[in-house]
Amino acid sequence: MPASSVTSSPSAAPPSAGRPTAAELLDFVLRTAADQALVDSLPLDPEGRTWVRLDGPGGSEAWLIGWPPGTGTGWHDHAESVGAFATARGSLTEHSLAVRLPAGGWKTLELAEDLDRSRRLGAGDGRAFGRDHLHEVLNPSPDAHAISVHAYYPPLPLIRRFSRTGPVLRLEQVERPEDWQ
Numbered sequence: 582m583p584a585s586s587v588t589s590s591p592s593a594a595p596p597s598a599g600r601p602t603a604a605e606l607l608d609f610v611l612r613t614a615a616d617q618a619l620v621d622s623l624p625l626d627p628e629g630r631t632w633v634r635l636d637g638p639g640g641s642e643a644w645l646i647g648w649p650p651g652t653g654t655g656w657h658d659h660a661e662s663v664g665a666f667a668t669a670r671g672s673l674t675e676h677s678l679a680v681r682l683p684a685g686g687w688k689t690l691e692l693a694e695d696l697d698r699s700r701r702l703g704a705g706d707g708r709a710f711g712r713d714h715l716h717e718v719l720n721p722s723p724d725a726h727a728i729s730v731h732a733y734y735p736p737l738p739l740i741r742r743f744s745r746t747g748p749v750l751r752l753e754q755v756e757r758p759e760d761w762q
């Protein structure tokens with residue numbers, strides 16, 4: 582999760598009675614994306630993504646992220662975490678695969694045809710995803726920043742990064758929290 586600045590907020594979330602579901606994470610990111618004061622508080626940098634850590638529900642990991650025009654994540658997954666994200670400002674595009682990939686034990690994988698999906702999330706739009714969800718998220722705008730809210734549970738133990746050459750996915754790197762904090 583490379584970005585140009587990281588700011589922590591004090592932990593104030595009350596303990597949860599149980600594991601937050603993807604639907605609860607989606608509700609959280611949609612509500613948070615509608616919080617104008619919070620969204621306005623995010624520092625923006627034309628040179629790179631910026632982020633602020635948030636207190637997600639039930640001990641989840643949450644982030645407010647700013648995306649300069651033309652920036653994106655590259656293909657990655659979130660291991661066994663479920664998650665959700667919502668656009669607060671601007672527009673994001675998500676490319677994903679309409680199949681749940683094997684969790685591990687492979688370095689390259691040839692995808693069948695017709696698995697690619699693409700969706701645009703304008704301000705106020707959000708989506709939830711299950712474990713082993715592989716995607717890339719980008720701000721395709723030539724001139725406008727985008728801001729979004731993301732939540733994951735359990736907190737991300739790792740992110741696996743992939744390259745994509747046509748139908749072939751290749752595992753390139755495994756990042757752990759110490760790599761992006």
Ligand SMILES: [Fe+2]
Nearest residue numbers: 657658659716
């Ligand atoms: Fe992601």
